[in-house]
Amino acid sequence: MLRRRVHRLLEVAADGDRLSRAVDLGLVLLILANVTAVVLDSVPRIHARYGDAFGAFETFSLVVFGLEYALRLWSCPENPRFADPVRGRLRCARQPMMLIDLLSVLPGLLTMQALDLRMLRAVRLLRLLRLLKLTRYSSSLQTFGRILRSKAPELVSTLVVMLLLLVMASSLMFVLENDANPAFDSIPTAMWWGIATFTTVGYGDITPITPAGRLLGGMVAILGIAMFAIPAGVLGAAFVEEQQRRRGRRDDRT
Amino acid sequence: MLRRRVHRLLEVAADGDRLSRAVDLGLVLLILANVTAVVLDSVPRIHARYGDAFGAFETFSLVVFGLEYALRLWSCPENPRFADPVRGRLRCARQPMMLIDLLSVLPGLLTMQALDLRMLRAVRLLRLLRLLKLTRYSSSLQTFGRILRSKAPELVSTLVVMLLLLVMASSLMFVLENDANPAFDSIPTAMWWGIATFTTVGYGDITPITPAGRLLGGMVAILGIAMFAIPAGVLGAAFVEEQQRRRGRRDDRT
């Protein structure tokens, strides 16, 4: 009886009662507060002043998220798919969301032991995976996911062609600029210029200076427009199709 | 009788007479001239030479806009929704547009008293809210507003996913670059880099220099393309739907 109550509280249900929604909201807010703490704690001046408070908040969050994970695992068998007390729970724990939950708690537990400070920072970062849990609370993202999956071949093809053009353009740029411009000292460096130009980011930390290099750079920048226009066109068509399918279904009902 | 005449003059009506249109146009031009004055007055050299003229123009505008606000409030009860002399006027004054009108006059009145110069500058800025009044004169923006509202869930989802990826990518970039690159001194700084890269703005004031950082930077830049393509696709589909609905209505009439 209690296990079923806990299960219902933790699962996001459209027909959830008030308490269940309060638990959901509380967890979302705690995750957001946690991420904010990680971000702010990275500023040296803030860490010097409020480092202890952030540490205490970290311990508190750890207890809450740890408890949440334990309760989720304990109440798993309420879901008919994971009915078996042992095997069901194991399969339940292997779900992507449960793995993320575990990963977001584990590093915190590890940091309680003495560890190199640098490592700590890298490990603590994994806590940000908690943010991914927010998707558990969002349902409109599923349409996006479906559309992106259905257009995966086209999007991947665009990406492959883009990477192919990137390697070719960057290598050519390396040959054109290498002698006159010390900034282009290797093809990987030229590829850093290339990706910034193809995506029209254009940092400007590395730019061609020879006429031939600038001509090639201009052509790469124009090709970059196509790299935007093609996915925009593919996704636009996909969203139009989605709309027409929905309306078609509505028309069938009438 | 006079109140009705004033009400009609100030309201934007498609069947307005010549005088009403002249009043509308005059107000729009005065608002534009006012904003231009604020912008130009901020240039030190121009302020030194024409500061007094701008001040006089400011006082003149203040009187006109103050009068306009008073007349609008006085003639409010002509609108059946605000018929009651007191309560109607209060509800009328609570309309968003009336609040903006009030806000654009109040700071001007306040600056007539002695105030810290720095504050003055910040307060004077609110006058730019007068620009928003221009929307009162534009009707084609309403279609945009409707489409943006109808697609709000999709657009907000894109924004949330973008912010989520931004926090994760920036934190990872901080860990990768922090030791080798003094520019990445905290996660908030890394997020400034991240937002410039995700939106493909690419200022170039902070850029990664390690191979791992540049690899991550390239991936963020490519993801930035998706952040453009998805809203473009969503809005494209919405505009197509809008067209088909309009045409459908036209077909029904025939």
Added chain:
Amino acid sequence: MLRRRVHRLLEVAADGDRLSRAVDLGLVLLILANVTAVVLDSVPRIHARYGDAFGAFETFSLVVFGLEYALRLWSCPENPRFADPVRGRLRCARQPMMLIDLLSVLPGLLTMQALDLRMLRAVRLLRLLRLLKLTRYSSSLQTFGRILRSKAPELVSTLVVMLLLLVMASSLMFVLENDANPAFDSIPTAMWWGIATFTTVGYGDITPITPAGRLLGGMVAILGIAMFAIPAGVLGAAFVEEQQRRRGRRDDRT
């Protein structure tokens, strides 16, 4: 008889004979060669070496384009719309394309007299207007023109909203950054930053450095995505409509 022959030669006609097409092609090539000469002649080193040759080519082009303009004007009355020898020719000369033709010849004639060198450069630039004549030879641009005109209200609205947001964001940025950042010394300077950010160009010559300024900068950059997505959506819908209208016409014929 000769006048009709000349008129046909100079007009772009789908059923033009071989000679007419050769004349068209020759003029296009001469325009392109001319523009290339202007561009190259602006490079100091090239001007020092080939300045005389470019000058001679300029004189030659001037004679050809002058002759072309004179012949066009002379043969105008062949077009029934401009039948009257005097009034017809005057109305013919007032057509936009004829004005551009005249403008591209006039400055050349003027430069034959002694003039300040600096002025010369600015005046000579008008010759580039000859490039616009190329549109006389392109027919697929008309569809674009029609679509852009039919969507003008939406595109202008987007532009107006963008300019409004630009002024407000730049003024706010000026207030936020002015004290800490000497780069933001006036609202016009802040607007230069703002336009570079809104359009996601992101030169990086002026960037905010305070936390509040960077927060605002990030929001402006994200709004910049919308400034791309809305026109892309509007135009996408317009092109879809154009296609469906064309197909509808084809279906009606069957």
Added chain:
Amino acid sequence: MLRRRVHRLLEVAADGDRLSRAVDLGLVLLILANVTAVVLDSVPRIHARYGDAFGAFETFSLVVFGLEYALRLWSCPENPRFADPVRGRLRCARQPMMLIDLLSVLPGLLTMQALDLRMLRAVRLLRLLRLLKLTRYSSSLQTFGRILRSKAPELVSTLVVMLLLLVMASSLMFVLENDANPAFDSIPTAMWWGIATFTTVGYGDITPITPAGRLLGGMVAILGIAMFAIPAGVLGAAFVEEQQRRRGRRDDRT
């Protein structure tokens, strides 16, 4: 019999047996490994340490690709279109893909002889053309190719208008900035600024500093949005049409 077996092995066939697919996969992986080697070998530090290994790998790849080319040419007559032992093979060798295969092997053979090191680098680059062979293995790119070809007039028109505006805007910018800003020393240099602004790349290595120049720069940046929105709209409409044609065909079958 053996020739037919070889022909089938090398051709990409949907109904290929296991060995044929293994050969395809092996070649793709070898091409990718080769490109990676070229890229890494350009880094001076890596070349100093692993240059010999890369050289050996280059020789090995050369033998494999050379063998592949020879076998392809030998087995050509199995294709009925190239049945003639001599003329058929010649026509087979003139296919674009076979020319690329030959080009990707030839420079390698040439580098075995003594050549200037600089030349070597440029020539070796052609090996990257091997990457294009990957398209032999991708079929979803054909839809893209067809759509891009069917919309070629619109896309080329956009490009022509963009180049025309680029030349005009850059020349005008040169006149506006030349005296105050040494960075704008010629129209070609101004065009380098112009292309970076039109495509919203915005390196920031050359930026206008005069008020008039910045005003023009802002207008060019806004026009740059149109340069994105138009191809995105054209391609979006094309992809929508493609979908409707496919669905139409499906409906006809039912």
